[in-house]
Amino acid sequence: MFQNLDVFRTAMAMARHAGMQQAMSAQNIANADTPGYRAKAVPEFSTTLRSSMMGQRATRAGHLNGSTEGTVDTIERHAAVDPNGNTVSLEEEMVFAVGAKRQHDRALAIYRSNLGIIRASLGRN
Incomplete structure (x- = not known):
């Protein structure tokens, strides 16, 4: 019954x-005033989950093929460029930070619910 707990x-x-x-x-917020800094982002969770489930995964750094779990390539966020070449928007970063907190809370709720x-089912409340 509980052999596969992928959740x-x-x-x-x-x-x-x-x-x-x-x-x-x-x-990004720490580099908001750094000239020429380009804002970075992490790809969407569904994309990273799908790519981590496909292909090879390395279990340690010495493996030749695959990637180690937890490493995600960052993408450059395209936004308006300031005169000094910086693309960080503090307002957008606040929105992304709130989205990350909501995603983390959702993950914990899923974990607690399934636990x-x-x-x-085991009779241990």
Whole structure:
């Protein structure tokens, strides 16, 4: 019955992705006044999840093919360029940071809900 608990793996991946999103927003905000800095973003969770489920995965850094879990390529966010060449918008970064928090809260809610279901099925409330 509980041989395949992919929902926990997916919830953990969603929480990790939200953390990466939050870190990327923090990096962009920290470089808001850096001349020539280009704002970066993490691809959508569905895209990263789909690509991590396809293809090879490395289990340690010494492997030749595949990628290690948790590494996501960043993309450059195309936005209006300031006169100094910077593309960071603090308003947009605030919106992205709130989205990351919501995604993290959603992942924790999914995890708690499924953990409650398993505990109830085992008779351990």
